[in-house]
Amino acid sequence: xxxxxxxxxxxxxxxxxxxxxxxxxxxxxxxxxxxxxxxxxxxxxxxxxxxxxxxxxxxxxxxxxxxxxxxxxxxxxxxxxxxxxxxxxxxxxxxxxxxxxxxxxxxxxxxxxxxxxxxxxxxxxxxxxxxxxxxxxxxxxxxxxxxxxxxxxxxx
Numbered sequence: 001x002x003x004x005x006x007x008x009x010x011x012x013x014x015x016x017x018x019x020x021x022x023x024x025x026x027x028x029x030x031x032x033x034x035x036x037x038x039x040x041x042x043x044x045x046x047x048x049x050x051x052x053x054x055x056x057x058x059x060x061x062x063x064x065x066x067x068x069x070x071x072x073x074x075x076x077x078x079x080x081x082x083x084x085x086x087x088x089x090x091x092x093x094x095x096x097x098x099x100x101x102x103x104x105x106x107x108x109x110x111x112x113x114x115x116x117x118x119x120x121x122x123x124x125x126x127x128x129x130x131x132x133x134x135x136x137x138x139x140x141x142x143x144x145x146x147x148x149x150x151x152x153x154x155x156x
């Protein structure tokens with residue numbers, strides 16, 4: 001095996017460090033499809049639950065993200081309240097999951113899917129309902145399904 005010259009090693013190290021440095025500086029924002037409604041939080045979450053079940057799906061779990069952040073704020077050095085309330089619902093669709101995973105088996109990484117609902121402390125009475133946009137053409141059926149659920153939940 002031929003040893004790598006010192007200059008080549010330095011160039012390789014610099015090339016590998018550039019993406020890491022750039023990634024450390026740039027914030028990451030995940031695209032989302034979301035709608036905001038004027039409604040009590042409880043009404044919005046009920047509408048989301050109904051939209052999910054009306055689509056023939058079963059909610060696997062509900063994460064009370066807002067409660068968790070409020071409960072742990074002091075423990076982790078939080079300095080402000082973010083949400084008046086915030087929940088995330090996870091669920092799966094056998095039909096849509098099969099479709100996207102037959103197109104690309106690595107799409108398993110996205111299941112279960114999630115819908116978020118939140119009301120910020122800065123905008124009481126304004127409840128946002130949405131989902132992240134999953135990447136790639138093969139995940140479009142999931143994005144379509146989730147957007148329909150969000151649309152149904154915010155239709156009133």
